Amino acid sequence: MKIFTSAQIHELDKYTIEKEPISSIDLMERAAKALTRAIEAEWSADIPVVVFAGPGNNGGDALAVSRMLAADGYQIAVYLFNVHNHLSEECATNKQRLIEANKIKAFTEITMNFDPPELSKDNLVIDGLFGSGLNKPLSGGFSALVRYINQSSAKVVSIDIPSGLMCEDNTYNIRQNIVKADLTLTLQQKKLSMLLADNQCYIGQLKVLDIHLSQEYISQKDCEYKVLEENDIKSRILPRKDFSHKGTMGSALLIAGSYGMAGAAVLSTKACLRAGVGKVYVHTPRRNYNIMQIAVPEAVMQMDREENYFSEAVDTHDIDALGIGPGLGQQEDTAIAVIAQLRRTGCPIVVDADAINILANHRAWLQQLPAGIILTPHPKEFDRLYGTMSNSCYERLEKARKLSKVLQAYIILKGHYSALCLPDGHVEFNPTGNSGMATAGSGDTLTGIITGLLARGYKSVDACRVGMYLHGYAGDLAAQELGKESLIASDLIQYLPQAFIELS
Ligand SMILES: NC(=O)C1=CN([C@@H]2O[C@H](COP(=O)(O)OP(=O)(O)OC[C@H]3O[C@@H](n4cnc5c(N)ncnc54)[C@H](OP(=O)(O)O)[C@@H]3O)[C@@H](O)[C@H]2O)[C@H](O)CC1
Ligand SMILES: [K+]
Numbered sequence: 001m002k003i004f005t006s007a008q009i010h011e012l013d014k015y016t017i018e019k020e021p022i023s024s025i026d027l028m029e030r031a032a033k034a035l036t037r038a039i040e041a042e043w044s045a046d047i048p049v050v051v052f053a054g055p056g057n058n059g060g061d062a063l064a065v066s067r068m069l070a071a072d073g074y075q076i077a078v079y080l081f082n083v084h085n086h087l088s089e090e091c092a093t094n095k096q097r098l099i100e101a102n103k104i105k106a107f108t109e110i111t112m113n114f115d116p117p118e119l120s121k122d123n124l125v126i127d128g129l130f131g132s133g134l135n136k137p138l139s140g141g142f143s144a145l146v147r148y149i150n151q152s153s154a155k156v157v158s159i160d161i162p163s164g165l166m167c168e169d170n171t172y173n174i175r176q177n178i179v180k181a182d183l184t185l186t187l188q189q190k191k192l193s194m195l196l197a198d199n200q201c202y203i204g205q206l207k208v209l210d211i212h213l214s215q216e217y218i219s220q221k222d223c224e225y226k227v228l229e230e231n232d233i234k235s236r237i238l239p240r241k242d243f244s245h246k247g248t249m250g251s252a253l254l255i256a257g258s259y260g261m262a263g264a265a266v267l268s269t270k271a272c273l274r275a276g277v278g279k280v281y282v283h284t285p286r287r288n289y290n291i292m293q294i295a296v297p298e299a300v301m302q303m304d305r306e307e308n309y310f311s312e313a314v315d316t317h318d319i320d321a322l323g324i325g326p327g328l329g330q331q332e333d334t335a336i337a338v339i340a341q342l343r344r345t346g347c348p349i350v351v352d353a354d355a356i357n358i359l360a361n362h363r364a365w366l367q368q369l370p371a372g373i374i375l376t377p378h379p380k381e382f383d384r385l386y387g388t389m390s391n392s393c394y395e396r397l398e399k400a401r402k403l404s405k406v407l408q409a410y411i412i413l414k415g416h417y418s419a420l421c422l423p424d425g426h427v428e429f430n431p432t433g434n435s436g437m438a439t440a441g442s443g444d445t446l447t448g449i450i451t452g453l454l455a456r457g458y459k460s461v462d463a464c465r466v467g468m469y470l471h472g473y474a475g476d477l478a479a480q481e482l483g484k485e486s487l488i489a490s491d492l493i494q495y496l497p498q499a500f501i502e503l504s
Contacts, residue, residue, distance in 0.1 A: 003195070143174070147177070320456075432468075
Protein backbone atom coordinates (compact mmCIF):
# COMPACT_ATOMS: atom_id res chain seq x y z
CA MET A 1 0.00 0.00 0.00
CA LYS A 2 1.43 3.36 -1.04
CA ILE A 3 1.61 6.03 1.66
CA PHE A 4 1.07 9.37 -0.05
CA THR A 5 2.01 12.62 1.65
CA SER A 6 -0.69 15.17 2.53
CA ALA A 7 0.26 17.20 -0.57
CA GLN A 8 -0.13 14.10 -2.75
CA ILE A 9 -3.44 13.26 -1.04
CA HIS A 10 -4.79 16.66 -2.05
CA GLU A 11 -3.62 15.99 -5.61
CA LEU A 12 -5.28 12.56 -5.53
CA ASP A 13 -8.47 14.19 -4.29
CA LYS A 14 -8.46 16.66 -7.18
CA TYR A 15 -7.59 13.97 -9.71
CA THR A 16 -10.50 11.80 -8.52
CA ILE A 17 -12.92 14.73 -8.69
CA GLU A 18 -11.85 15.49 -12.28
CA LYS A 19 -11.45 11.97 -13.65
CA GLU A 20 -14.17 9.90 -12.00
CA PRO A 21 -15.85 12.44 -12.28
CA ILE A 22 -17.48 13.23 -8.95
CA SER A 23 -18.17 16.59 -7.34
CA SER A 24 -16.20 17.50 -4.26
CA ILE A 25 -19.35 17.61 -2.14
CA ASP A 26 -20.39 14.13 -3.30
CA LEU A 27 -16.93 12.80 -2.48
CA MET A 28 -17.35 14.24 1.00
CA GLU A 29 -20.76 12.56 1.21
CA ARG A 30 -19.11 9.25 0.27
CA ALA A 31 -16.46 9.72 2.96
CA ALA A 32 -19.11 10.69 5.53
CA LYS A 33 -21.15 7.57 4.78
CA ALA A 34 -18.11 5.37 5.37
CA LEU A 35 -17.29 7.28 8.58
CA THR A 36 -20.88 7.01 9.83
CA ARG A 37 -20.99 3.26 9.19
CA ALA A 38 -17.73 2.80 11.09
CA ILE A 39 -18.96 4.87 14.06
CA GLU A 40 -22.31 3.07 14.16
CA ALA A 41 -20.47 -0.26 14.16
CA GLU A 42 -18.72 0.77 17.41
CA TRP A 43 -21.36 2.78 19.30
CA SER A 44 -25.14 2.43 19.42
CA ALA A 45 -27.60 5.36 19.24
CA ASP A 46 -27.92 5.70 23.01
CA ILE A 47 -24.52 7.37 23.40
CA PRO A 48 -24.78 11.18 23.47
CA VAL A 49 -22.44 12.56 20.82
CA VAL A 50 -20.56 15.87 20.91
CA VAL A 51 -19.07 16.95 17.58
CA PHE A 52 -16.25 19.49 17.23
CA ALA A 53 -16.00 20.65 13.62
CA GLY A 54 -13.30 22.89 12.15
CA PRO A 55 -13.58 25.36 9.24
CA GLY A 56 -12.09 23.14 6.52
CA ASN A 57 -13.13 19.89 4.89
CA ASN A 58 -12.33 17.87 8.00
CA GLY A 59 -15.05 19.95 9.65
CA GLY A 60 -17.23 19.39 6.55
CA ASP A 61 -16.88 15.63 7.04
CA ALA A 62 -17.85 16.03 10.70
CA LEU A 63 -20.98 18.03 9.84
CA ALA A 64 -22.08 15.49 7.22
CA VAL A 65 -21.50 12.64 9.70
CA SER A 66 -23.56 14.58 12.30
CA ARG A 67 -26.47 14.79 9.86
CA MET A 68 -26.27 11.06 9.06
CA LEU A 69 -25.99 9.97 12.70
CA ALA A 70 -28.92 12.24 13.65
CA ALA A 71 -31.02 10.69 10.87
CA ASP A 72 -30.28 7.30 12.46
CA GLY A 73 -31.53 8.47 15.86
CA TYR A 74 -28.30 9.55 17.59
CA GLN A 75 -28.43 12.56 19.93
CA ILE A 76 -25.95 15.07 18.53
CA ALA A 77 -24.63 18.41 19.78
CA VAL A 78 -22.45 20.18 17.20
CA TYR A 79 -19.87 22.93 17.77
CA LEU A 80 -18.60 24.49 14.54
CA PHE A 81 -15.49 26.67 14.90
CA ASN A 82 -15.62 29.58 12.48
CA VAL A 83 -13.37 32.07 14.23
CA HIS A 84 -12.04 33.68 11.02
CA ASN A 85 -15.50 33.94 9.52
CA HIS A 86 -14.50 31.64 6.69
CA LEU A 87 -15.61 28.07 6.00
CA SER A 88 -14.49 25.93 3.08
CA GLU A 89 -17.21 25.62 0.42
CA GLU A 90 -18.00 22.00 1.33
CA CYS A 91 -18.03 22.81 5.03
CA ALA A 92 -20.48 25.68 4.43
CA THR A 93 -22.74 23.44 2.29
CA ASN A 94 -22.78 20.79 4.99
CA LYS A 95 -23.55 23.37 7.66
CA GLN A 96 -26.57 24.38 5.57
CA ARG A 97 -27.63 20.75 5.02
CA LEU A 98 -27.32 20.03 8.74
CA ILE A 99 -29.44 23.02 9.72
CA GLU A 100 -32.05 22.22 7.06
CA ALA A 101 -32.30 18.57 8.14
CA ASN A 102 -33.18 19.96 11.59
CA LYS A 103 -32.57 16.67 13.38
CA ILE A 104 -29.78 17.47 15.80
CA LYS A 105 -30.15 18.42 19.45
CA ALA A 106 -28.02 21.57 19.38
CA PHE A 107 -25.93 23.48 16.86
CA THR A 108 -23.51 26.18 17.99
CA GLU A 109 -21.30 28.16 15.64
CA ILE A 110 -18.36 29.67 17.52
CA THR A 111 -17.11 32.94 16.13
CA MET A 112 -15.60 34.39 19.33
CA ASN A 113 -15.79 32.99 22.83
CA PHE A 114 -16.44 29.39 23.54
CA ASP A 115 -17.85 27.76 26.65
CA PRO A 116 -17.00 24.09 26.34
CA PRO A 117 -19.79 21.59 27.05
CA GLU A 118 -19.38 19.16 29.90
CA LEU A 119 -17.84 15.89 28.74
CA SER A 120 -18.33 12.71 30.75
CA LYS A 121 -17.24 9.13 30.25
CA ASP A 122 -20.66 8.45 28.74
CA ASN A 123 -20.07 10.88 25.86
CA LEU A 124 -18.66 10.20 22.45
CA VAL A 125 -16.61 13.06 21.02
CA ILE A 126 -16.23 13.28 17.26
CA ASP A 127 -13.05 15.17 16.49
CA GLY A 128 -13.39 16.86 13.10
CA LEU A 129 -11.37 19.99 13.85
CA PHE A 130 -8.44 19.57 11.46
CA GLY A 131 -7.30 16.86 9.11
CA SER A 132 -4.74 16.67 6.35
CA GLY A 133 -4.91 20.47 5.86
CA LEU A 134 -3.27 21.28 9.20
CA ASN A 135 -0.21 23.39 8.43
CA LYS A 136 1.13 24.42 11.85
CA PRO A 137 0.85 23.25 15.49
CA LEU A 138 -2.44 24.13 17.16
CA SER A 139 -2.39 27.14 19.46
CA GLY A 140 -4.75 29.54 21.29
CA GLY A 141 -8.35 28.45 21.66
CA PHE A 142 -7.86 25.30 19.61
CA SER A 143 -5.05 24.06 21.84
CA ALA A 144 -7.19 24.80 24.92
CA LEU A 145 -10.02 22.76 23.40
CA VAL A 146 -7.71 19.85 22.59
CA ARG A 147 -6.39 19.82 26.15
CA TYR A 148 -9.96 19.95 27.44
CA ILE A 149 -10.90 16.93 25.28
CA ASN A 150 -7.80 15.04 26.35
CA GLN A 151 -8.35 15.54 30.07
CA SER A 152 -12.00 14.43 29.81
CA SER A 153 -12.99 10.79 30.16
CA ALA A 154 -15.15 10.84 27.01
CA LYS A 155 -14.45 8.38 24.21
CA VAL A 156 -12.92 10.15 21.22
CA VAL A 157 -13.13 9.23 17.56
CA SER A 158 -10.99 11.27 15.18
CA ILE A 159 -11.91 11.83 11.58
CA ASP A 160 -9.01 11.12 9.22
CA ILE A 161 -6.29 12.00 11.74
CA PRO A 162 -6.28 13.20 15.37
CA SER A 163 -6.52 17.00 15.20
CA GLY A 164 -3.19 18.66 15.78
CA LEU A 165 -1.18 15.74 14.37
CA MET A 166 0.60 16.40 11.08
CA CYS A 167 0.46 13.74 8.39
CA GLU A 168 4.24 13.53 8.16
CA ASP A 169 6.65 15.55 10.28
CA ASN A 170 5.79 16.17 13.94
CA THR A 171 9.34 16.91 15.10
CA TYR A 172 8.51 20.48 16.08
CA ASN A 173 4.86 19.93 16.91
CA ILE A 174 3.50 20.80 20.36
CA ARG A 175 2.53 17.39 21.61
CA GLN A 176 0.10 18.48 24.37
CA ASN A 177 -1.97 20.13 21.63
CA ILE A 178 -2.76 16.94 19.75
CA VAL A 179 -6.03 15.05 20.29
CA LYS A 180 -5.62 11.63 21.87
CA ALA A 181 -8.16 9.48 20.07
CA ASP A 182 -9.53 6.11 21.09
CA LEU A 183 -10.35 5.38 17.47
CA THR A 184 -8.99 7.02 14.33
CA LEU A 185 -10.96 6.55 11.13
CA THR A 186 -8.52 7.49 8.43
CA LEU A 187 -9.62 7.98 4.83
CA GLN A 188 -8.23 5.92 1.94
CA GLN A 189 -4.76 5.19 3.39
CA LYS A 190 -2.71 5.37 6.57
CA LYS A 191 -0.75 8.59 6.91
CA LEU A 192 3.02 8.38 7.39
CA SER A 193 2.90 9.76 10.94
CA MET A 194 0.58 6.88 11.92
CA LEU A 195 3.39 4.38 11.27
CA LEU A 196 5.79 6.06 13.68
CA ALA A 197 6.13 4.91 17.29
CA ASP A 198 6.07 8.34 18.93
CA ASN A 199 2.61 9.10 17.54
CA GLN A 200 0.90 5.92 18.70
CA CYS A 201 -0.48 7.59 21.84
CA TYR A 202 -2.68 9.86 19.66
CA ILE A 203 -4.05 7.30 17.22
CA GLY A 204 -5.74 4.67 19.43
CA GLN A 205 -7.26 1.93 17.32
CA LEU A 206 -6.77 2.66 13.63
CA LYS A 207 -9.20 1.83 10.84
CA VAL A 208 -8.67 2.69 7.18
CA LEU A 209 -11.85 3.49 5.26
CA ASP A 210 -11.73 3.01 1.51
CA ILE A 211 -13.38 5.98 -0.20
CA HIS A 212 -12.46 4.80 -3.68
CA LEU A 213 -10.13 7.57 -4.75
CA SER A 214 -8.68 7.19 -8.25
CA GLN A 215 -6.96 3.81 -8.65
CA GLU A 216 -5.32 5.15 -11.79
CA TYR A 217 -3.55 7.89 -9.84
CA ILE A 218 -2.70 5.51 -7.01
CA SER A 219 -1.07 2.94 -9.27
CA GLN A 220 0.75 5.43 -11.49
CA LYS A 221 2.06 7.98 -9.02
CA ASP A 222 5.53 7.34 -7.64
CA CYS A 223 5.56 7.44 -3.90
CA GLU A 224 8.48 7.44 -1.50
CA TYR A 225 6.78 5.41 1.21
CA LYS A 226 4.85 2.17 1.08
CA VAL A 227 3.65 -0.53 3.43
CA LEU A 228 4.53 -4.03 2.21
CA GLU A 229 1.61 -6.33 1.56
CA GLU A 230 1.36 -10.10 1.62
CA ASN A 231 1.31 -10.30 -2.19
CA ASP A 232 4.56 -8.31 -2.43
CA ILE A 233 6.15 -11.06 -0.37
CA LYS A 234 4.42 -14.12 -1.83
CA SER A 235 5.54 -13.16 -5.32
CA ARG A 236 9.14 -12.92 -4.13
CA ILE A 237 9.51 -16.22 -2.27
CA LEU A 238 11.96 -18.34 -4.27
CA PRO A 239 10.86 -21.84 -5.26
CA ARG A 240 12.97 -24.83 -4.23
CA LYS A 241 14.02 -26.93 -7.17
CA ASP A 242 13.48 -30.71 -6.95
CA PHE A 243 17.11 -31.49 -7.76
CA SER A 244 18.54 -29.12 -5.16
CA HIS A 245 21.23 -30.33 -2.77
CA LYS A 246 22.96 -28.55 0.06
CA GLY A 247 25.72 -27.42 -2.28
CA THR A 248 23.26 -25.52 -4.46
CA MET A 249 21.26 -23.91 -1.66
CA GLY A 250 23.96 -21.51 -0.53
CA SER A 251 26.45 -21.22 2.30
CA ALA A 252 26.00 -18.64 5.03
CA LEU A 253 28.54 -17.53 7.59
CA LEU A 254 27.62 -15.97 10.91
CA ILE A 255 30.20 -14.21 12.99
CA ALA A 256 28.48 -14.02 16.34
CA GLY A 257 28.80 -14.53 20.07
CA SER A 258 31.33 -13.77 22.78
CA TYR A 259 31.79 -14.99 26.34
CA GLY A 260 28.37 -14.69 27.98
CA MET A 261 26.62 -14.04 24.65
CA ALA A 262 26.61 -17.50 23.09
CA GLY A 263 22.82 -17.26 22.92
CA ALA A 264 23.00 -14.59 20.24
CA ALA A 265 25.05 -16.97 18.10
CA VAL A 266 22.67 -19.85 18.77
CA LEU A 267 19.59 -17.83 17.87
CA SER A 268 20.98 -16.25 14.72
CA THR A 269 22.36 -19.61 13.53
CA LYS A 270 19.11 -21.49 14.08
CA ALA A 271 17.11 -18.76 12.36
CA CYS A 272 19.56 -18.79 9.46
CA LEU A 273 19.17 -22.55 9.02
CA ARG A 274 15.39 -22.18 9.12
CA ALA A 275 15.57 -19.62 6.29
CA GLY A 276 16.20 -22.51 3.91
CA VAL A 277 19.93 -22.18 3.28
CA GLY A 278 22.11 -25.22 2.39
CA LYS A 279 24.94 -24.81 4.91
CA VAL A 280 25.56 -22.51 7.84
CA TYR A 281 29.03 -21.88 9.23
CA VAL A 282 29.48 -20.11 12.54
CA HIS A 283 32.62 -18.31 13.55
CA THR A 284 32.62 -17.83 17.31
CA PRO A 285 35.12 -17.72 20.22
CA ARG A 286 36.50 -21.06 21.41
CA ARG A 287 34.60 -20.98 24.67
CA ASN A 288 31.30 -21.31 22.81
CA TYR A 289 32.30 -24.55 21.08
CA ASN A 290 30.35 -27.01 23.25
CA ILE A 291 27.34 -24.77 23.53
CA MET A 292 27.05 -24.31 19.79
CA GLN A 293 27.68 -27.96 18.90
CA ILE A 294 24.98 -29.09 21.28
CA ALA A 295 22.46 -26.32 20.58
CA VAL A 296 22.77 -26.31 16.78
CA PRO A 297 24.15 -29.64 15.52
CA GLU A 298 23.25 -28.70 11.94
CA ALA A 299 25.81 -25.86 11.85
CA VAL A 300 29.54 -26.13 11.08
CA MET A 301 31.82 -24.54 13.69
CA GLN A 302 34.82 -22.36 12.92
CA MET A 303 36.56 -21.46 16.14
CA ASP A 304 38.27 -18.11 16.68
CA ARG A 305 41.80 -18.34 18.10
CA GLU A 306 40.59 -16.28 21.08
CA GLU A 307 38.80 -17.90 23.97
CA ASN A 308 36.27 -15.14 24.67
CA TYR A 309 35.78 -12.83 21.70
CA PHE A 310 36.02 -12.47 17.92
CA SER A 311 39.56 -11.42 17.05
CA GLU A 312 40.47 -12.31 13.47
CA ALA A 313 38.82 -11.75 10.12
CA VAL A 314 38.17 -14.97 8.24
CA ASP A 315 38.25 -16.06 4.65
CA THR A 316 34.87 -15.84 2.94
CA HIS A 317 35.56 -16.82 -0.64
CA ASP A 318 33.40 -19.97 -0.33
CA ILE A 319 30.61 -18.10 1.39
CA ASP A 320 27.48 -16.66 -0.24
CA ALA A 321 26.44 -14.33 2.57
CA LEU A 322 27.83 -13.06 5.86
CA GLY A 323 25.92 -11.99 8.97
CA ILE A 324 28.06 -10.24 11.55
CA GLY A 325 27.35 -8.69 14.92
CA PRO A 326 24.97 -10.59 17.23
CA GLY A 327 26.52 -10.82 20.70
CA LEU A 328 30.03 -9.92 19.47
CA GLY A 329 30.91 -7.46 22.23
CA GLN A 330 32.97 -4.37 21.56
CA GLN A 331 36.56 -5.30 22.47
CA GLU A 332 39.10 -3.19 20.58
CA ASP A 333 40.50 -6.36 18.93
CA THR A 334 36.98 -7.26 17.87
CA ALA A 335 36.50 -3.79 16.39
CA ILE A 336 39.63 -4.16 14.27
CA ALA A 337 38.61 -7.65 13.20
CA VAL A 338 35.09 -6.46 12.26
CA ILE A 339 36.46 -3.73 10.02
CA ALA A 340 38.98 -6.09 8.43
CA GLN A 341 36.14 -8.56 7.86
CA LEU A 342 33.89 -5.97 6.23
CA ARG A 343 36.71 -4.87 3.94
CA ARG A 344 37.74 -8.32 2.76
CA THR A 345 34.27 -9.84 2.32
CA GLY A 346 33.06 -9.94 -1.27
CA CYS A 347 29.59 -11.46 -0.74
CA PRO A 348 26.45 -9.68 0.59
CA ILE A 349 26.71 -8.74 4.28
CA VAL A 350 24.24 -8.11 7.11
CA VAL A 351 25.63 -5.92 9.89
CA ASP A 352 23.81 -5.96 13.21
CA ALA A 353 24.05 -5.25 16.92
CA ASP A 354 27.64 -4.88 18.23
CA ALA A 355 29.03 -4.65 14.70
CA ILE A 356 26.83 -1.54 14.30
CA ASN A 357 28.00 -0.20 17.68
CA ILE A 358 31.59 -0.72 16.56
CA LEU A 359 30.94 1.24 13.37
CA ALA A 360 29.30 3.94 15.51
CA ASN A 361 32.48 4.22 17.58
CA HIS A 362 34.64 4.43 14.46
CA ARG A 363 32.46 6.48 12.16
CA ALA A 364 35.28 7.23 9.70
CA TRP A 365 35.07 3.54 8.75
CA LEU A 366 31.54 4.00 7.45
CA GLN A 367 32.95 5.32 4.19
CA GLN A 368 34.72 2.02 3.63
CA LEU A 369 31.56 -0.07 3.69
CA PRO A 370 30.83 -1.85 0.43
CA ALA A 371 27.77 -0.61 -1.48
CA GLY A 372 24.73 -2.80 -1.02
CA ILE A 373 25.54 -3.68 2.59
CA ILE A 374 22.56 -4.32 4.90
CA LEU A 375 22.45 -2.64 8.32
CA THR A 376 19.74 -3.60 10.83
CA PRO A 377 19.88 -1.07 13.71
CA HIS A 378 17.21 -0.55 16.35
CA PRO A 379 16.55 3.17 17.00
CA LYS A 380 19.27 3.58 19.67
CA GLU A 381 21.86 1.81 17.53
CA PHE A 382 20.88 4.02 14.62
CA ASP A 383 21.29 7.21 16.69
CA ARG A 384 24.76 6.06 17.75
CA LEU A 385 25.65 5.19 14.16
CA TYR A 386 24.41 8.51 12.81
CA GLY A 387 26.10 10.38 15.62
CA THR A 388 23.12 12.44 16.83
CA MET A 389 20.03 11.77 18.90
CA SER A 390 16.76 12.27 17.06
CA ASN A 391 13.92 14.33 18.48
CA SER A 392 11.28 12.35 16.64
CA CYS A 393 10.84 9.09 14.79
CA TYR A 394 10.24 11.10 11.60
CA GLU A 395 13.56 12.87 11.98
CA ARG A 396 15.30 9.52 12.57
CA LEU A 397 13.60 8.03 9.52
CA GLU A 398 14.74 10.93 7.35
CA LYS A 399 18.31 10.50 8.64
CA ALA A 400 18.16 6.79 7.85
CA ARG A 401 16.97 7.59 4.33
CA LYS A 402 19.83 10.01 3.92
CA LEU A 403 22.41 7.55 5.22
CA SER A 404 21.08 4.80 2.93
CA LYS A 405 21.58 7.10 -0.03
CA VAL A 406 25.05 8.23 1.02
CA LEU A 407 26.31 4.71 1.77
CA GLN A 408 24.19 3.08 -0.97
CA ALA A 409 23.16 0.71 1.80
CA TYR A 410 19.95 -1.01 2.86
CA ILE A 411 19.04 0.15 6.35
CA ILE A 412 16.32 -1.64 8.30
CA LEU A 413 15.29 0.64 11.12
CA LYS A 414 13.73 -1.88 13.49
CA GLY A 415 10.53 -1.34 15.44
CA HIS A 416 6.79 -1.81 15.01
CA TYR A 417 6.54 -1.14 11.27
CA SER A 418 10.26 -1.69 10.68
CA ALA A 419 11.33 0.69 7.93
CA LEU A 420 13.50 -0.60 5.09
CA CYS A 421 15.36 2.39 3.62
CA LEU A 422 16.56 1.72 0.09
CA PRO A 423 19.60 3.34 -1.53
CA ASP A 424 17.30 5.19 -3.98
CA GLY A 425 15.45 7.00 -1.17
CA HIS A 426 12.33 4.85 -1.05
CA VAL A 427 11.09 3.43 2.24
CA GLU A 428 9.13 0.21 2.69
CA PHE A 429 7.42 -0.48 6.02
CA ASN A 430 6.83 -3.96 7.33
CA PRO A 431 3.29 -4.52 8.67
CA THR A 432 3.82 -7.88 10.39
CA GLY A 433 4.93 -8.40 13.96
CA ASN A 434 3.68 -7.46 17.40
CA SER A 435 4.76 -6.15 20.78
CA GLY A 436 5.50 -9.69 22.00
CA MET A 437 8.60 -9.53 19.81
CA ALA A 438 10.06 -6.73 21.92
CA THR A 439 12.27 -9.27 23.65
CA ALA A 440 15.98 -10.07 23.77
CA GLY A 441 17.26 -12.09 20.83
CA SER A 442 14.50 -11.04 18.45
CA GLY A 443 16.98 -8.98 16.41
CA ASP A 444 19.48 -11.86 16.31
CA THR A 445 16.87 -14.05 14.64
CA LEU A 446 16.18 -11.35 12.03
CA THR A 447 19.90 -11.18 11.21
CA GLY A 448 20.00 -14.96 10.85
CA ILE A 449 16.95 -15.02 8.58
CA ILE A 450 18.20 -12.29 6.25
CA THR A 451 21.68 -13.81 6.06
CA GLY A 452 20.12 -17.17 5.21
CA LEU A 453 17.92 -15.68 2.50
CA LEU A 454 20.90 -13.88 0.95
CA ALA A 455 22.93 -17.08 0.87
CA ARG A 456 19.93 -18.92 -0.54
CA GLY A 457 20.02 -16.58 -3.55
CA TYR A 458 17.65 -13.70 -2.78
CA LYS A 459 18.66 -10.25 -4.04
CA SER A 460 19.59 -7.97 -1.14
CA VAL A 461 16.41 -5.91 -1.38
CA ASP A 462 14.22 -9.03 -1.45
CA ALA A 463 16.15 -10.67 1.39
CA CYS A 464 15.34 -7.57 3.48
CA ARG A 465 11.68 -7.48 2.45
CA VAL A 466 11.01 -11.19 2.80
CA GLY A 467 13.19 -11.46 5.92
CA MET A 468 11.44 -8.75 7.92
CA TYR A 469 7.99 -9.87 6.78
CA LEU A 470 8.64 -13.53 7.67
CA HIS A 471 10.18 -12.57 11.01
CA GLY A 472 7.09 -10.57 11.95
CA TYR A 473 4.73 -13.17 10.52
CA ALA A 474 6.37 -15.89 12.62
CA GLY A 475 5.95 -13.57 15.61
CA ASP A 476 2.25 -13.15 14.84
CA LEU A 477 1.74 -16.89 14.52
CA ALA A 478 3.61 -17.42 17.78
CA ALA A 479 1.51 -14.75 19.51
CA GLN A 480 -1.72 -16.36 18.29
CA GLU A 481 -0.78 -19.61 20.03
CA LEU A 482 1.26 -18.42 22.99
CA GLY A 483 0.11 -14.85 23.57
CA LYS A 484 2.40 -11.83 23.42
CA GLU A 485 3.43 -11.64 27.05
CA SER A 486 5.59 -14.77 27.28
CA LEU A 487 6.85 -14.79 23.71
CA ILE A 488 10.63 -15.31 23.45
CA ALA A 489 13.03 -15.20 20.50
CA SER A 490 13.24 -19.01 20.21
CA ASP A 491 9.49 -19.04 19.53
CA LEU A 492 10.06 -16.96 16.41
CA ILE A 493 12.38 -19.64 15.06
CA GLN A 494 9.89 -22.34 15.95
CA TYR A 495 7.12 -20.62 13.99
CA LEU A 496 9.26 -19.75 10.97
CA PRO A 497 8.39 -23.02 9.13
CA GLN A 498 4.65 -22.25 9.45
CA ALA A 499 5.26 -18.69 8.27
CA PHE A 500 7.01 -20.05 5.17
CA ILE A 501 4.20 -22.52 4.50
CA GLU A 502 1.54 -19.80 4.72
CA LEU A 503 3.45 -17.36 2.51
CA SER A 504 4.64 -19.81 -0.12
N1 LIG B 1 -8.90 12.69 -0.08
C1 LIG B 1 -9.46 12.57 1.07
O1 LIG B 1 -8.95 11.81 1.86
C2 LIG B 1 -10.63 13.35 1.40
C3 LIG B 1 -10.61 14.07 2.56
N2 LIG B 1 -11.59 14.83 3.00
C4 LIG B 1 -11.45 15.53 4.26
O2 LIG B 1 -10.78 16.74 4.01
C5 LIG B 1 -9.78 16.95 4.99
C6 LIG B 1 -8.80 17.94 4.53
O3 LIG B 1 -9.50 19.12 4.35
P1 LIG B 1 -8.80 20.56 4.19
O4 LIG B 1 -9.88 21.51 4.00
O5 LIG B 1 -7.77 20.46 3.17
O6 LIG B 1 -8.05 20.73 5.55
P2 LIG B 1 -8.51 20.77 7.08
O7 LIG B 1 -9.95 20.62 7.24
O8 LIG B 1 -7.64 19.81 7.78
O9 LIG B 1 -8.07 22.20 7.60
C7 LIG B 1 -7.93 23.30 6.77
C8 LIG B 1 -8.25 24.58 7.50
O10 LIG B 1 -7.54 24.62 8.71
C9 LIG B 1 -6.80 25.85 8.78
N3 LIG B 1 -5.61 25.55 9.57
C10 LIG B 1 -4.56 24.81 9.25
N4 LIG B 1 -3.72 24.70 10.29
C11 LIG B 1 -4.26 25.41 11.31
C12 LIG B 1 -3.86 25.69 12.66
N5 LIG B 1 -2.75 25.20 13.17
N6 LIG B 1 -4.65 26.46 13.41
C13 LIG B 1 -5.80 26.97 12.93
N7 LIG B 1 -6.23 26.75 11.65
C14 LIG B 1 -5.46 25.97 10.87
C15 LIG B 1 -6.57 26.24 7.37
O11 LIG B 1 -6.44 27.61 7.31
P3 LIG B 1 -5.19 28.32 6.53
O12 LIG B 1 -5.62 29.71 6.34
O13 LIG B 1 -4.04 28.18 7.46
O14 LIG B 1 -4.97 27.56 5.27
C16 LIG B 1 -7.87 25.79 6.71
O15 LIG B 1 -8.87 26.74 6.93
C17 LIG B 1 -9.28 15.58 5.26
O16 LIG B 1 -8.57 15.47 6.46
C18 LIG B 1 -10.58 14.79 5.28
O17 LIG B 1 -11.19 14.87 6.55
C19 LIG B 1 -12.81 14.98 2.15
O18 LIG B 1 -13.93 15.17 2.86
C20 LIG B 1 -13.03 13.76 1.27
C21 LIG B 1 -11.82 13.40 0.49
K1 LIG C 1 -9.50 15.29 12.85
